[in-house]
Amino acid sequence: MSAHEPKQSLVERARAAARSQSVRPFDPNAKVTVNEIEAVRQQLAQCWNVAAGARRADALSVQIEMVMNPDATVHEARVVDSARMNSDPYFRAAAESAIRALGHPDCIPLKLPLNKYDVWKNFTFNFDPSKMLQ
Numbered sequence: 001m002s003a004h005e006p007k008q009s010l011v012e013r014a015r016a017a018a019r020s021q022s023v024r025p026f027d028p029n030a031k032v033t034v035n036e037i038e039a040v041r042q043q044l045a046q047c048w049n050v051a052a053g054a055r056r057a058d059a060l061s062v063q064i065e066m067v068m069n070p071d072a073t074v075h076e077a078r079v080v081d082s083a084r085m086n087s088d089p090y091f092r093a094a095a096e097s098a099i100r101a102l103g104h105p106d107c108i109p110l111k112l113p114l115n116k117y118d119v120w121k122n123f124t125f126n127f128d129p130s131k132m133l134q
Contacts, residue, residue, distance in 0.1 A: 031116075
């Protein structure tokens with residue numbers, strides 16, 4: 001940069017850097033496949049611990065709504081059934097364990113196809129013991 005060129009602000013430089021990064025083309029017909037979902041399910045099953053002896057453990061299906069980062073790490077996660085979270089201690093334990101699983105070192109990043117980020121950047125995952133802990 002010469003002395004006569006105006007200095008770029010930090011924000012302008014960050015925007016320019018973001019524009020110069022390779023952009024993944026969005027395919028509006030892209031879908032996450034059954035095999036890709038199963039890979040995530042198997043990965044999270046390794047990190048999710050449902051309390052042994054929990055009353056009706058088979059009914060402790062916990063839905064977690066997630067906002068994802070492009071690197072397949074979880075940016076935000078929340079339990080969908082907040083009312084049950086507050087009234088059922090067994091469900092609360094399972095839900096808290098599901099949230100912890102999303103940050104477990106063996107489960108980050110999730111095994112999601114990075115080229116389909118626009119498809120899975122916001123999704124709900126069902127932690128279901130009958131499907132995950134077989």
